[in-house]
Amino acid sequence: MTIMNQPVVSAAEQEIERLMTLHPKGFDLSLDRVSRLLETLGNPHLKLPPVIHVAGTNGKGSCTAFCRALLEAGGYAVHVHTSPHLVNWHERFRIGVKGGRGQLVEDQLLADALRRVAQANGGQMITVFEILTAATFLLFSEQPADVVLLEVGLGGRFDATNVVPNPAVSVIMPIALDHQAYLGDKVELIAAEKAGIMKRRCPVVIGQQQFEAAREVLVSTADRLGCPLTVYSQDYSAHQEFGRLIYQDEDGLHDLPLPKLPGRHQFANAAAAIRAVKAAGFTVTDQMMEKAMATVEWPARLQRLTEGKLLDFAPKGSEIWLDGGHNPAGGEVIAEAMAGFEERHSRPLYLITGMINTKDPVGYFHAFADLAEHVFTVRIRDSEAGLDPVVLAHSAFDAGLVAEPAASVAEALQEITLRQIPDRPPPRILIGGSLYFAGNVLADNGTPPT
Incomplete structure (x- = not known):
């Protein structure tokens, strides 16, 4: 059955x-x-x-x-x-x-x-x-x-x-x-x-x-x-x-x-x-x-999520981006891309990040120190190497960011929605830090690669 x-x-x-x-x-x-x-x-x-x-x-x-x-x-x-x-x-x-x-x-x-x-x-x-x-x-x-x-x-x-x-x-x-x-x-x-x-x-x-x-x-x-x-x-x-x-x-x-x-x-x-x-x-x-x-297409490399289940949890009109970049050099090019988008100064940038324990999270977060308004850290599912969200939040803090752990990507998106200030432009949200984490997100969103 x-x-x-x-x-x-x-x-x-x-x-x-x-x-x-x-x-x-x-x-x-x-x-x-x-x-x-x-x-x-x-x-x-x-x-x-x-x-x-x-x-x-x-x-x-x-x-x-x-x-x-x-x-x-x-x-x-x-x-x-x-x-x-x-x-x-x-x-x-x-x-x-x-x-x-x-x-x-x-x-x-x-x-x-x-x-x-x-x-x-x-x-x-x-x-x-x-x-x-x-x-x-x-x-x-x-x-x-x-x-x-x-x-x-x-x-x-x-x-x-x-x-x-x-x-x-x-x-x-x-x-x-x-x-x-x-x-x-x-x-x-x-x-x-x-x-x-x-x-x-x-x-x-x-x-x-x-x-x-x-x-x-x-x-x-x-x-x-x-x-x-x-x-x-x-x-x-x-x-x-x-x-x-x-x-x-x-x-x-x-x-x-x-x-x-x-x-x-x-x-x-x-x-x-x-x-x-x-x-x-x-x-x-x-x-x-x-x-x-x-x-050309390459999922989870600055992929814009325009449909799927997770979007229902985010503020209406949000821009949601997914990227599996996970090392300091990857963080730099992703941050440069975020900074280069139009409306940089009017849309607040939030990070939702999951990483594994073989990476350099502080080095990754450093690239976003002057860009991101807030970081939510999430555990990678089905990975023995996934970093504890509390530990990862401390790494973001060490890089000069304000951060807190969340139980899931959906919970983090809901928290961003609660923080949305009326008359302020909807946020830009970058989900990333690991290809394994990006895979979790695409699965939860119902939009796997084809």
Whole structure:
């Protein structure tokens, strides 16, 4: 008997839950286990269409989204692997459709791939991410497509995706301090890990870099490996001019619409994607670029929530934004975007934030010290690593903000509604601090990614 309102667990989710009881959670960076497993499966990673491999601390998901929009605008079938997912595991696997929009993998297809991978593994020690990565390669090798967009999970050198021997292009997006326990506590060390996806004599595109030390590591590694190299601001660039995006590379200037994804940081992300698709050997026309800027989508990256259940709890006329940015560098670009919106001075800004315990919450909140009127902190659901809302509120206070914990996003929105002053413009509300938290919000709102 089905219980009303009980979530339906798909076949693939059941298989993943079973695997998570058998194998360790978290990260154990190595290529040995996944390489062994892939060999047992017949090396599906060697049977892929051209691969665009994308690493970076921030912006790699947006770059992947722009690459997909560009290639699909050209009629190509594009397989896409991203992580983590927001609401459903299926979001990590998008199957390309010739001349159309790629679709999230069908449940039975994913469940079958996971069972085959688990059987091939034979119960040996392995991480769940490695099993999922092997399933990615199995799925993408068996479904026809023109290109694979492969996003790195963590780091680069020892990430399970880094078994592809000859990518069409390796892309390194902005590098900042994150995952220090695994990657090192200096940007040079993190850059060296990300540079691990570069392969000898395979093209490399370096995105905009905040830190010169990171840029130097990336350039020197590409030079040492003899990689054809293009670097942001040196070989290609993008800027806004008269409400348009001007992209420039060796082929000249291109006058394009501003990207659908808001925020100035997306200009450089779009530019890196254009350059990467070109470097991978695909022809990119002005028509493809124009369509891509207008159609690109990437949930929980400054996503405006315009419908859904949660909006009923917010003040009427509110602007509600969702973003999964979670480190200090991410906080800076999100805060810059908030500050750049019209009516900045008339609309009060509220934050509703949830974070996990491996991040730097004070560094994240610092970016909003002169912008946010009040912060509500909420626990991330179904996460052992979620920060206690009281602890998170103290971090916001340490960054110079007024903050208090709330039991849920809905409760925080209700509290903002109670604080609404008559005749004052409705607020702008930014919900974020973690992709896991953003996933909670999209699920509660009834608007999961499709």
